[in-house]
Amino acid sequence: MALVKANWSRGLTDPLYVETGSDSAFWFSPDAEALSAAEGILSGAECSIYSTTFGSKKIEEYRAKYRLTREIYASFADSSTSPSMFECLQGFDVRNFTLANYSDYISSIDKTKLPGILMDTPVDSLEDLTDREHELFDSYLGAATYLAHTQDIVDSVFSLADELRTVVFYEVLDKYKSKIEEARSDTVNCLATMSPLEYSDKLLHKKMWRRGPYSFFAFSPTVFSRYRAVRYFGARQFLFFAIQDAVYDNEFILIKLKSLADDTRFRIISLLKEKGGLQGSKIVEATGLSASTVSHHMKNLREAGLVHEETDGATKYYSLPTDITQTITDALKEFLP
Numbered sequence: 001m002a003l004v005k006a007n008w009s010r011g012l013t014d015p016l017y018v019e020t021g022s023d024s025a026f027w028f029s030p031d032a033e034a035l036s037a038a039e040g041i042l043s044g045a046e047c048s049i050y051s052t053t054f055g056s057k058k059i060e061e062y063r064a065k066y067r068l069t070r071e072i073y074a075s076f077a078d079s080s081t082s083p084s085m086f087e088c089l090q091g092f093d094v095r096n097f098t099l100a101n102y103s104d105y106i107s108s109i110d111k112t113k114l115p116g117i118l119m120d121t122p123v124d125s126l127e128d129l130t131d132r133e134h135e136l137f138d139s140y141l142g143a144a145t146y147l148a149h150t151q152d153i154v155d156s157v158f159s160l161a162d163e164l165r166t167v168v169f170y171e172v173l174d175k176y177k178s179k180i181e182e183a184r185s186d187t188v189n190c191l192a193t194m195s196p197l198e199y200s201d202k203l204l205h206k207k208m209w210r211r212g213p214y215s216f217f218a219f220s221p222t223v224f225s226r227y228r229a230v231r232y233f234g235a236r237q238f239l240f241f242a243i244q245d246a247v248y249d250n251e252f253i254l255i256k257l258k259s260l261a262d263d264t265r266f267r268i269i270s271l272l273k274e275k276g277g278l279q280g281s282k283i284v285e286a287t288g289l290s291a292s293t294v295s296h297h298m299k300n301l302r303e304a305g306l307v308h309e310e311t312d313g314a315t316k317y318y319s320l321p322t323d324i325t326q327t328i329t330d331a332l333k334e335f336l337p
Contacts, residue, residue: 013173017095018184020191024217026184030173031099031161033224035085036240037169038161040226042066043073047226049244053172054164062160069156072146083146085157090234094218099165103158107151176223179243183221196237203241204229205321206308207277212237228305256328259304264289265297269306269320277319 018026041050041062050059063070076083088106146153190199196217201207203219208231216236221243231239260266264287271286272278278286284294298318301307306324310317321327 013170013177013180015097016180016184018188020188020219021196023215024191024196024219025094026187027094027097027218027220028180028184029094029097029220030170031102031165032086032094032097032220033173033222034099034161034164034169035102035157036222036226037164037224038157039073039084040224041164042070042157042160043226044070045226047224049172049224053168053224054166062163066156066160068145068149069153072149072153075146083153084232085154086232086238086240089232089238090236094238099158099161103154106154173223176243180221183241183243187219200231200237200239203239204231204308205323206319209277209310209317253328253332255304256306259300259306262297262300264293265301265306268294268297268301272307272318272320277317280316280318283318 013028013030015030016026016028020026037050037053040047041054041059044063054062073083085102085106088102088109092102092105187199190202194202196214196219197208197211199219200217210233212233214233214235214237218236218238220238220240222240223242223244225240225242227240227242229239229241231237260269267287268283271283275282280291280294280298283298284291287294289297298307298309298316302309305327306320308319308321310319
């Protein structure tokens with residue numbers, strides 16, 4: 001796979017790495033942004049920044065070209081369990097992050113362990129998958145294909161990321177230079193008065209259940225991630241937080257209002273507000289509903305952006321975003337007088 005080196009001579013956004021303490025750093029990488037965009041496009045995410053940057057027609061061409069990987073991403077039960085190349089950051093020095101360097105690093109990892117990065121355990125065959133790991137996939141065939149074509153999937157994601165490094169892509173990043181600098185300043189200032197875990201809670205708009213200990217924290221603003229905020233962790237934590245300009249549309253607010261309009265889901269929201277966060281099993285006990293019914297409602301609430309879901313082994317924890325009221329209010333103000 002040939003990866004061209006980005007041309008920085010045109011004054012485009014450069015990578016940044018700023019140490020913010022003995023165990024934390026601010027990090028921004030245009031190549032990581034290209035990788036985020038590639039994963040978002042292949043996952044089927046409908047982010048306006050993708051269509052405005054690359055064009056809807058071109059995105060469909062990319063998805064057709066990398067059809068196998070696109071279908072593998074689609075075979076996962078939901079977007080929160082989809083694989084990500086960023087889960088391999090644990091053993092990599094992000095100060096040296098380029099598509100070429102990172103691709104080589106991932107390709108050097110034992111292929112039987114790559115699926116384990118996603119599933120928290122090394123996997124040699126389908127027979128090694130636990131029931132919970134099987135549940136990550138919508139189909140047995142999806143799991144089999146993922147295990148059999150891991151390197152092909154890695155290669156195609158990086159190949160697409162390379163294709164996305166167009167002049168327009170860099171021009172979009174260049175427009176966010178001031179926001180990237182603002183994020184750097186905020187990160188430095190916040191970490192001067194709070195711990196990296198406290199700052200992580202602030203960026204994620206929740207109090208995380210899984211709290212380490214972590215030996216290192218990296219905080220990275222992102223323009224092209226399909227997530228508002230996402231963290232990858234093991235011994236170290238890497239947290240990406242979106243800095244895109246807020247764009248509200250009819251679908252954004254309607255999804256939230258439709259989800260809230262259901263009596264059961266509204267009751268669950270009220271329960272989470274009262275308790276501050278609960279295990280899924282505790283929600284089942286409190287509501288008197290079956291586990292499958294609660295799971296259905298929690299998936300709806302999560303996809304509507306109304307709850308956070310965090311997995312710890314076989315246990316799922318749910319909590320409300322701390323800014324959900326403000327988010328809905330801001331969106332409504334775009335449409336109502």
